[in-house]
Amino acid sequence: MAATFDLLVIGDDAPSLCAAAAGAAAGATTALAATGAVTHGGPSVCDIPNFVWRRLDLQDFGLATEPVSARITLLADGETAATHRGLEDTVDALRDVDADGAALWPEMTDDMRALGETGLTVGVGGCAPKALSLIDNMRALADLGRITGSGAELIEDYVNGGPLNAHINAHALAPFGLGGVEAGSAAALPEFFDEHAWRVRAKSGARSIIGALRKACEHHGVAATASGVEKASADGARHNSILFKGGEKIRSRYIFFACPDAAEAAGYGGAGQGSPANGARAVMRIKLRDPVDPPTGDRRALFQIVDEAADLKKARNAALGGRMFERLPVEFEFTDKGDIVARTAYVPKRLQEEGEWRDWTGQDRQLLSTIVLNRLAARIDGLQDQIRKTDLKLIDRANAGEDKFADARNVVLQPRRHNAIAAAVMLIDKVLADD
């Protein structure tokens, strides 16, 4: 007889691991299935909030984190903009480069956090829980109007043009592949200002975050299953039957995806939620012969390369139209070993040539690698000479096959979030509480 669980979490990333451990710690019998896909591929993850930390006793598993030192945007012509976790630090940093922005930053932070507390967490292009049930309230309606609008417009309410405008666009919208004009893209802003959206890295010498979270899962009794779901379908009145590629079979009441990347990798057909249709993502790991000096000298910052805010819309339109974009927005960070992990969410799922759609070829991958490397090399002195090896992975590519979860019930998918760990654990709590 197949083992039966309350919850099957599918994914290898930090939000999935936290969700699985939290589910198990809350008393649910929990299984975890790896997807075997790179779903993050960088040294930083979004903040692990205190309530998760305490519930899972993460310090017992060697987890020690520190916040990334800054969010930095490398604009065209050598211009930069930076914000920090502390309000005062940001105001100080902005004062010299953008006095108006420095004055408005506290107000915008307060407003966005208040907007985030309304419960109108639209998710970026995803769902709008509570929106309908809050709809009679005038204040909620005004907030709903703002949060369901365009991200670029919401930013312009506070910062009209300039480096800070481009910086907020880049860090708030680019991780989702948004152009800023989409309805609902404004929902990324309150999350971006949420303290749990600030990314953290493992302290130097400490165990990796993923490694520590795996230990936590083991400790709390999360059962590791085979990887690679062959088919999931409803089984009886309450459960799903999940067949893995190796033939292993389990039953589970809920199937939970903490992020769309994991869902896509597992073959869930609804994974398009939360990202613009036809937009894919790419992660590139660049191994170096010798370390290079990071831009601004900050090795533990999170960088975005965006020439100007308007490029996000152009890049998104290019991705939707099946084209590569030369001035590609690229996010990157340095690993403790000195390598670089670069990411972009403005990659076409399929490419279009002479009006016909086609799949990626080796040449296309090479072109994308070249674009990413050129973008990095233009901002990092001496990078071209130090590149030893590059490895490009595409995520969210179109599912060629059938939806493996089409016949399953109680499949829960969290849209892409800035504060993905906090949101995933709260969603797990909600799922278990509703059961």
Place this chain on the structure above:
Amino acid sequence: MTDGGGQGGKATIEGGVDAIVIGGAPDGLVAAAYLARAGLKTVLLEASGEIGAPYRRAAPDGEGALNGEHLFHALDPQMIDDLDLYSCGVAYAARRMGVAYFFEDGECLRLGGDLRAAAQDAEPDGDAFMAFITDAFEAASFLRPLFSGAPGANAAFKAAFADAPPRLAALAERWMAQSAEEALADYFPDGAAKTALLAEAAFRSGAPPHEAMSFSPLLARWAGEVAGLQGAVAFAEGGAGAVIDALRRAAQKAKVEFRTSSPVAKILIEKDRAAGVELETGNQLRAPVVVAAIDAETTYTRLIGPAVLDRAFQQSIAMRKPAVSTAHLHLELKGAPMDAATRADLARRIVYAPSVERIRRAFVAASNGEVPAHLIVEAVFENAFDEDAATDRQRLSVLAHPVPVSLPAGKKHRKALRDAIIAGVERFAPDISARIDAETLATAGDMAAGAGAPTRAFAAREGVYRQIARGASVTSAGSIGGLYFCGPEAQIGYGINGAAGRNAAQAALRKSVRAGAAQ
């Protein structure tokens, strides 16, 4: 009566009026009719020389109305009853129009006017289509109060939402947030029905079908009722112009006083209350109730001014950077006589539905100010409904979407737009170019110029949630007593509806009754 006085002479102050309605658009006529029927001495002020402009532009042959509203999706049933519009001339030549979808590959999907019945027979997607239509009509019906814009409807809906069956509540919530592509993907892997429904969802919407919340406009449309039928499409005898005429008759019957060529320069605010208006002539017309049936930007920014309105209110009504709009092309066609069978075949709504990719690219191009290569086209052969019409001439009214909100100046851009629309029309009428005898193209800019309004007032509407939020805000009138709003922003969705005018008038009457009782 018309107001010409004041210019060059001494400005006058006129009293003895209970209510002023600014704007002779359909909702203005509705509001004025309601107020006058309740016994209020009501004056309707229209800036142009004609009531109903720009909804009433003469066709090249001098007949009919070229207003971009050739069909009705939702005409407020309560308004129809209250104003007795059938006796004022509203009649439907077709109450439940069938539709023919044409696709890129030349295939055609013909459906009857009752979508629920038609879905059953739709090949090869019958089962999926039926399941989808059943769910969609149920969800649309459930969400109807939310789309009504009526005061108190949101609170009533919240209560209904709390008590709704969990599946319906979850479906409604999900569909309000999902993209059209996501919503349809749950029912259709692919196929003609899916392409047709995607085109329906994207048509006249500001939201591209791949973006979040782009499915809700279709729900809002299907929540509507025309001629007693939910989700139906109707063609009024005489077109939209005849409906406007009927509204005008209803207002005249109620003794509304019309004053054309009376542009308003200012809404007078005294002690946080509307006190009347000042015309561009300098004359003042004073009344305790002022209803604005023009766009919000003109009402609040130009006629009232930011000094009176708080910043949060101004922010909540702002509508910036609309991305796309709909263009209207009216064609007079010469050609072979129509026999009865041809006429019957043409008496339907005809839609060219490009592929999903083409629609996506069209939205991208239009939002960049370029004319898309493929447009969603909705066409109606207007005289196919008229048995007495000449049989050797046809009038084709075409709406095309999405097109740029503002075309660059110059004939070549208008020609490019015209050619793109004709290319869409040729998908179902290949020989049409040779048969065009006369044509009139109207863009959002043209319609705005006709109304003296900013172009954005005629742009495609944004997501439904934003429309609900903005609608609640604009109708609150910035807490200015005695001021009521029923401009285009007060309505969820597009087309002539009338509910906003009724809501504004009823709100004014409720307040008047309360004020009277208090005195």
